[in-house]
Amino acid sequence: MLSRVALRSAAARQSASTALVARGSATEVSGVRDEKNFPRPVRGEPGKVRLGFIPEEWFQFFHSKTGVTGPYTFGVGLTTYLCSKEIFVMEHEYYTGLSLLIMVYVACKKLGPGIASWLDKEVDSIENEWNEGRRSTIASLEKSIEAEKKAQWSAEGQELLMQAKKENVLLQLEAAYRERAMQAYNEVKRRLDYQLEKSNLERRLSQRAMVDWIVRNVTKAITPEQEKQTLDRCIADLSAIAARQ
């Protein structure tokens, strides 16, 4: 990023003619990437060969013109020509070469498959080793993504839990408020009851005292004559009632 900033500032200072010099940086040149004609090069399979080293394409070049045996005929004919005209000179090194060729051929046939399978295994193991870091990094990153998602999920749960706790606290507050209101009500009622009871008692006591006092005074005020008169009157009334019946 810093290098891009540096490039931009450098490009601003450069004139148009010198800007062409920095051809290597992709930010300088414009154009649409041509994926069809210039695909990204990939590592392919090794080219096919015949007889150990001759490219298959050379045989294919002959096929359309001379058929399948054409290239072999050409090779044998050329060799025969070179040998018969002694353009190819068979001096002593030629026979050394022949013996070397036989040794190489036998070694290839005898040792080739074993070495090839061992090397292929080595190649696979090296490739696995090189990919292992990438794979493990991807796996650990995926695992941490999973953990992050789970953490987010549980954080959402925490939010829910917080809400529930808040509601719980509100409920507790409500309960405490109601409890205290009840307590105040009870206390007030108790005091009022006390006052009521007290006033009732006072009234009852004063009433009783008043009644006692009045009865006492009345009984004190009754003289023996009055008592006698009343008694006589009662008897008279009783006899009157009895006569009426």
Next chain:
Amino acid sequence: MGFGDYPKEYNPAVHGPYDPARYYGKPDTPFGQLKISEIGSWFARRNKSPSAVAGACSRAWWRWQHKYMQPKKVGMAPLFQLLVGSMTFFYVINYGKMKHHRNYKYH
């Protein structure tokens, strides 16, 4: 174009990553598809400056490398090709001395 520069025709925005085995100029008819009569004019169209020849050799080298030497699981073929090539090369450069070992006087 100095030493170590990319070819003039190479445009990273269009061509993507640089392939040293590839010719980025205007392609001509491949040599294998020419008729005999066209070979002269085809050869006349070629750029025969030293840098162009060196570039062609470099592309051929990298094409051979990509095809035979660089794939993941190669056999003995590239080594045999090198062997045969070097044998031929040394045979050619020593041919003047080899000629004295000829056995027959008349062919």
